[in-house]
Amino acid sequence: MIRFTDVHKAFGPKVVLAGMTLDIPAGQTTVIIGFSGSGKSVALKHIVGLIEPDAGQVEVDGQVVHDLAPDALSLLRAGIGYVFQFAALFDSMTVGDNIRLGLRRHGLDPDEVATRVRESLHLVDLDEAEARYPAELSGGMRKRVGIARAIALRPRYILYDEPTTGLDPVTSAVIDELMVRARRELGVTGVVVTHDMRSAYTVGDRIAMLYQGRIRQVGTIEEIRQTDDPVVRNFIEGRPFDPDRLPAAEARA
Amino acid sequence: MDSARALADARTWAPHVLPQMRRLGVDSVPIALFIATFTGIVLALLSKYIFTGAVPMYFVGALVGKTIMMELGPVLTGLALAGRVGANIAAEVGTMRVTEQVDALETLAYNPNSYLVVPRVLAGVLMFPVVTALAVAIGVTAGWITAINLLDLSTLEFVKGLRLFYRFKDIWFGLLKAASFGAAVTLAGCLMGLATRGGAEGVGRNTTRAVVIGCEAILVLDAFWALVLL
Structure with missing residues (x-):
């Protein structure tokens, strides 16, 4: 299991994560959705210790990632596969x-x-x-x-960073199928970061939306499809919206 | 701390040292020899201009030998390699950084310092003296050929001058400097490469920085060794 607990991260004046808390259960594929630049990839990099949180902690199988000694971190990384946005071959x-x-x-x-x-x-x-x-x-x-x-x-876990970004619909479907096959045939826990909702519905068991540095909503595919949260609803339906014009109660960060 | 750990991880860096020695050292020989040849020629001509009528002409050999072995050989070779090697390393490692290849190394449980930095720095420390030694040999040879063909000096006179003030220290002083230049240039290239941010523009910016820092380090180290060892 992977657990984010009140994770904060800023790069200079830009706050990226502002108290992100999320449990990612083993044996499922959890999709983290959110706007471009919302910190999804930054969250993913915390899991393998490529980035350390300013506050809060990320645990993988009960181990706090940024507290691990170099050898223990190497051992942890051996159990986590990472698929980079542009492959990084x-x-x-x-x-x-x-x-x-x-x-x-x-x-x-x-x-x-x-x-x-x-x-x-x-x-x-x-x-x-x-x-x-x-x-x-x-x-x-x-x-x-x-x-x-x-x-x-x-690996026990595979982290996918924007796996279908920049691909045509057919190739995206092939990648989605591979992610599904990896979970079905190898039994790995998947964490997918994407803003491609078609892909999220295909590969995900659960979807979590990251918004303004926090998890706005997390639920099953059906729960997310039927959400009445205006931010999540506008995002998944691909409708432009201005967060400043949401009613105060709905704009909760 | 991390550097010590990287150095201890010989299983990671050892296979990459020889390929880096070829890339950074052997491939740099032509440019180093080109510079050394013309430096030897100019030094011989310059010494004739300085010595005529005042100093015996066999001192041409002394000036050419001493200057190339102790100063111009190591420094000019170092500066040429700072451009070629420093830029090459910074651009390569910087591109790996911005395309997330360095992150990929880490996720595969490699320490980037062991995999990228240590073999390059070791290759620099080992190969800069070798390239410098070749440059010194070619520079002195070019000075000798110039002296016997254009300055009416015999080989015996040139060699007499060459041996006049020669000390074994002249050689190892030059080679020690070259080794330290190799460490500085490769380290600057690696560190600037790893610190690269922001795509192609960042790669260009940090490549330039690596060359500038490498050149500056060579000049500072040159003065340091002269103060400490002479």
Whole structure:
């Protein structure tokens, strides 16, 4: 389980998280939605200790992430796959080497590494791409390699940062299907950050909306679809709105 | 603390040292030798201009040898490599930073200092003296060829001047300086690269900073070693 407790984070004068509290249960996929720049990716990076909170804490399986010693943090990270917004593949390495890099870190024998590379590429339907370089791949293929790199570690959690952003609808659907398959076939807990509602409804078991640095609402797909919160409703229906013009009670931060 | 931990993680950095030595050192040899050749030629011509009628001409060998071994060889090579190597490292690491490749390394449980910084700095410390030694050899050779062809000096006279004030310290002083320049230039490149923010503009800005800091560090270290060791 991942737990955010009253997490605050600011970059200079810009407050990004202002008391975010959220429980992410194991075995499900939780989707964090919110406007661009609302701090979704910043929240995700707290989970693997890429960013430390100014106040509050993030726990993963009962361990407070920013209190962990470097070795313990490495161990924690070994159980968490991270799929970056633009894949973040190492462009000087082949697809196969990108996947092998993480596996070698954990001291697996070469046969096991080769098997896992093959299996993870097969899972994302890129069996033929092992010897290719990231520059030779399309955006969608790069994202699939990013997912393969995360899956190969056999993690307990996979964090997806805007997995369908910038992709055409068909490729987005392929990525959504991969995320669903990762949970179904591998049993991993997923945390997906997105503002793509079609993707959120497809892959999510629960949806949490981050707004003005806090979780505005969290619930099942049905609860979110039927919400009467004006901010959440306007967001999921894609209607422009001005938060300053909401009635005071509804504009609660 | 983090640097000590990064250095202790030899399993991560060791495989990358040799490739970095080739990239940062071997690939820099042509530019270093080009500069050294013309420095040797100019020094020989300059010494003739200075010495004519006042100092025996075999002192040309002394001036060329001493100056290239102790000062111009290490410093000019260092400055050239600050441009080539410092910019190369800062641009590469900076691009990795803004495209989240450094974050990806961390999520794969690698320490970026072990993976990116240590092999580059070690390669700089080991290869700057090697490139400098080659530059010194070529610079002195260029000075000698200039002296016997354009200054009416014999090889014996040039070598006599070369050996006149020679001390073994001249060599290791130059190479020690080169090693420290290698550390400064590569460290500036890595740190500026890792500190990069803000996309292509940030990469450009920090690449320039890395070169400027590397050049400044070379000049400060040059004065420091002269004060401490001479």
